[in-house]
Amino acid sequence: MTMKHLDALRDRFPDWARDVKLNLQSVLQPGSLTPAQRWGVAVASAAATRNAELREATLADARAEVDAAVIDDALAAVSLMGMNNVYYRFRHLSGKPVYSEKPARLRMQRIAKPATTKVDFELFCLAVSAINACEVCIQSHEKVVTEGGLTEDQVHDAARIAAVFAAAAVSLEAAPAPAAS
DSSP states (O other): OOOHHHHHHHTTSOGGGHHHHHHHHHTTSSSSSOHHHHHHHHHHHHHHTTOHHHHHHHHHHHHTTSOHHHHHHHHHHHHHHHHHHHHHHHHHHHOOHHHHHSOOOOOOHHHHSOSSOHHHHHHHHHHHHHHTTOHHHHHHHHHHHHHTTOOHHHHHHHHHHHHHHHHHHHHHHHSOOOOOO
16 A cells, blocks of 8 residues: 555654654554545545645545545545535534424435445545534434444544544644745
């Protein structure tokens, strides 16, 4: 597995972000997730952080590891969760049951017909929902993936990837800009 783009980004992390730098490397190592799941979660997480450098480095490395359908589904998950996480968080946080009784009437066809598998697409959505802190969406996607055959260890590993990518984006934003050459 090559991560030359992410490794170059990691090299820029200041010493105070050493834990995040090490975690960014370790969460992408082979483990309970398939390469498609691991890289799909990474791409979705990187895009969800809205950090362009992290997104582009992750996309570049993912393209060397997985097929285009995984990347396409990961980006579609980010797009849909950008809408759903806001909407369902509103319904939950408003504290008014009347909003939960109203139909969402938001188009979400991609969830039903992903380019990869339903379980993998839902796992990508779960990671984005964790970054976006949508409790209702986290619970919904976690239920779908575990009922679809994923283990709690796999869900946990996806959440770890999301957490590290969120921390990596914060670290990059807080770090001094690289010196001009």
